[in-house]
Amino acid sequence: MAVEQSQDAAPTTARLAADGVFKVFGAKPEKALEMAAAGVPRDEILRSTGNTVAVRDVSFEVTPGETFVVMGLSGSGKSTLVRCIARLTDVTRGTVTINDRDLTAMNELELREVRRKQMSMVFQHFGLFPHRRVIDNVAYGLEIQGVPREQRHAKALEVLDVVGLGGWGDHYPQQLSGGMQQRVGLGRALAVEPEILFFDEPFSALDPLIRREMQDELLRLQADMHRTIMFITHDFDEAIKLGDRIAIMKDGEFDQIGTALELLANPATDYVREFTEDVSRIKVLTAWHVMKPPAGEAIGATVGVNQPIDEILVVLLAAEDAVGVEDLSGALVGVVDREAVISVLDTES
Amino acid sequence: MTATSTTDLTSLEASWMERYRHWILLAVGVVALQAAFGWVEAFPALLDNTFSDPIDSFGRWQQSARRTHWLFTGLFTPLSTGVGWALDTVESFLLWLPWFILPLGVFLAVARSQSRKVALVAGLAMLYPGLVGLWEVTIDTLALMTIAVFFSVTIGVPMGIWGALRPRAEKIMRPALDAMQTVPAPVYFLPMLMLFGIGRVPATFATVIYALPPVVRLTTLGIREVAGQAVEASEMFGATQRQTMLKVQLPMALPTIMTGVTQTIMMALGIVVLATLLGAGGLGQEIMETLSQRRTGRGIATGLAVVAIAMVLDRIGRATVVTDRASLPSRRTTLIAAGGLVGLTIVGFVTGLTEFPELWDTKVFDPIDDAVVWARDNLSWLTRGFNDIVVGQF
Structure with missing residues (x-):
């Protein structure tokens, strides 16, 4: 994010990388995969094979401390993409690497280990556990790792302070407003101190004022914590505000990857131009x-x-x-x- | 263009043949069989005794093998003894308690998460059987319900979890569960008798079979309904399947599971009278007797006791489903209430107030008996005519 962007030194290694990722839904995806790789449009593939191509040949690299935003409208495949990258669903073809380890090839045990130590996710509808108090929601990741109760509660209290929920630990999630619930979601993700954070449209369920507040909060946190972030959104302004680099996704493909300035100055396709046209540069650029x-x-x-x-x-x-x-x-x-x-x-x- | 439409037409015809192929084959097959064997007069009873004979002979065999074969000495007899012991223990414990503890306990358990009014009604419902002199038979039934429901839940919840995790398992289970509910209960009474002899134990198992399906179904449903994001959130933290099940899915499915448990209780109460055929005793026995004696009033009194038990168990079941956790009484309040119950139990023993005081008994319902007799004797001009119309016309 803003403060973290180093404008001179080129990054050395990627923390998170995707190489030629395809995701095809439906039984027997082979034929659809071939057609997708050959560039046949989605509708045509659906008509002739019954398979839906959700993600088509997506490659990118995210450097340590970078915020990489994937922006697309509904149906563009952006949520499927982040789920593939986090391996909540398996990719049909392609590889995802985390610190140069192939996530797609890991067995269940290795995957669990990586998830426990290296990554977290913040969900659109929060995905909180309504039967657990806020503190136990935040401490969940540590509980899964077997951290003793006292220790994980101490950490959770600390994190609650960081996300601005000091004193709310003993409440239940449904007693909190939407914005506060997502703060719990954020705290829960931060408590395990992951290297990589996935955000799947985390603020789109919130009203505009709260959304802006949460964006500022995220910028403030990221200034201290330097995590590697993959952030999914359908809101172009949000993408510009948060992203070091932005990928515009359409029909399962990346139309363009670049910094906000690059996108605004040189939109690669008409689709990208549609977004950049209406943007008031002097308001969104900082x-x-x-x-x-x-x-x-x-x-x-x-x-x-x-x-x-x-x-x-x-x-x-x-x-x-x-x-x-x-x-x-x-x-x-x-x-x-x-x-x-x-x-x-x-x-x- | 023309060429395409021609192919379309032919393929359309082909697909018509394709679509009805099975029916055409069936029709041809029926005609052929008819011609070959001339099965026209009666349904061919091919399977006549294929299913029933082995079971019948097993019935005869078990009579001699009961004391010797390992199946009985090693499995069914000990099982029977164990369940019988559990039934006796629960029953004698409930009877051992001073009578006012049970209604009070019901009140407190319900008041924990429901309104005072609902809790009061539940407490009074628990009091009712005692007031009409049916305390002991009611406790008898309550003990059987407790054990049957305990078995249903300990078997049903794991089955439901299995069904939720393995769709194929659920596909196999579903018709089996349907059968358990639709096969008339007396049909499996007999095998129960063969395996466990007569008494409350086979009645318990028959009740379990009959009452099991709802808790299985609703456990499966409840787990499936848990928000996908909560499960994914758990997975993203590297939780194992077991951790996710125990820490997220089961707790979040609990309200639905408890609905299943409540339905299971209601089903169990539903065959309480039928289970009398197996020697269940309790309220069912009482109802059978009053009916055979044509004591309508007492029958109603006993029937109401079944309703009261159903109400009590249902309210307790609902009270365990807590939607608003924040409104629950503090741990301290709960401890005080529990301590109060223990204290009152001691007080009950000290003051000797252990047995339900005989205030009234089913005699209070005798006026109903009299009314029925009076109606029979004096309203025959009305009922007779009605009877004639019904019998004559239909």
Whole structure:
């Protein structure tokens, strides 16, 4: 996320990678798979074989600490994709690797071990356990690992504080509002300290105000915890706000992968353009989208790393020089000058 | 274009033949059999005694083998003894308690999660059989219900889990469960008698067979209904199948399972009278007797006792299904209530109030008997005419 993006050093290894992933639903997928690989449209494959191609030849890499957002509308296969990557369903073809280990080839025992130690998921409808108190929901992953009660409760209390639910541990999930329930879901995922977090449209069941609040919360948390995140959404604004890189998915395929700026500047297909067209760049793009690494230039004023361009514009106009960009802890992480902002305004028209 | 439509037509005709192929074969087969064997007059009883003969001969065999064969000495007889012991223990425990403990306990158990009013009605229902002098026979039936329901649940819940995990197992179980409910109960009374002799033990097992299906079905249903995301969340934490079942699926399915248990209880009470044929005793026996003596009033009194027991067990069953966990009384309150019951038990023994006081008995219902007799004697002009119409016309 914002603060974590290193703009100069190229990542060395991928934490999470998918290579040529296909997912075909229905019995006897072989023929449908061949047709899908040959590029036959989905409808035609469905008509002639009865199989649904949900994911078609998807490949990507996510580097440590990166937030990778997959954005698509309903039916685009994005949820199926994240389920394949987490191996909640098996891929029909292709491989998924986590820290260079092939997840698709693991047996049940190895898979359990990886899930216990390395990954967690936050679900769209929270997937909480209504018969367990909030604290026992959060401690669930540790309980599964056999961590003693006292220890896991101590950890759960700590995590509840982090997600802003201090003091709610003894309540039951249904006593909490939707936003708070998803905080429980988030806390439950964080309690096991996973390297990789999967988010399957975690905020789409919440109302807009709460959704924005949760997005900010996630940005704030990620600034400290540096997890590797795969985030599924149908909301393009959310994708721009959270994603270091964004993949636009349509009919089971990736249309384009790129940073928010790249997508806005050069939409690869008409489909991607449809999304970027309506976006108000100066509202959704923030300082970290356009900043350069600081190189000792004179700085007139500072802005927050997550401040949108339209706010920075005012500061820039008042300041003589470029403005500095500070992260949440107040450290200087970048510089925004007038050219950068003008180039954004340029693509707006 | 023309070529395609022609092929379409031929394939359409072919598919018509294809579709009715089985029926055509069947019709041809029937005609052929008819011609060959001339089975026209009566249904060919090919299987006549194929099923019944072995069972009949087993019945004869078991009479001599009962004391010697390992099947009886090693399995059925000990099983019978064990269940008989359990029945006796439960019954004598319930009778040993001071009489007011049971209605009070029912009240508290229901009041834990339901309104006071519902709990009060349940408590009074538990009191009713004692008031009409049917306390001991009711306890007799209650003990049989308890043991039968205990067996139904310990067998039924694992079966239901199995069915939920293995769809194929469920496919096999479903017709078996249907059969258990639709085969008239007296049909399997006889095998029960062969295996366990006469008395309350075969009655218990017959009740279990009859009452088992709902708890199995609703356990399967309950587990299937658990939100997929909760199960996936558990899997994503690396839970084993057993962990997910015990920590997520079963607890979340509990309300549905308890509905099944309640239905099982109702089914069990439903054959309480029939089970008298096996020597179950209790309320069923009482009803049979009053009916044969044409004591309508006492019959009604006893029937109401069955209803009261059904109500009590149903309310307790429902009270265990807690939808709003936050509204439950604290652990402290629960402990105080339990402690109070123990204390009152001691008080009961100290003061000697252990047996149900004989206030009334079924005699309070004698006016109904009199009314029935009076109606028979004085309203014959009305009932006779009605009878004639019904018998004459239909």
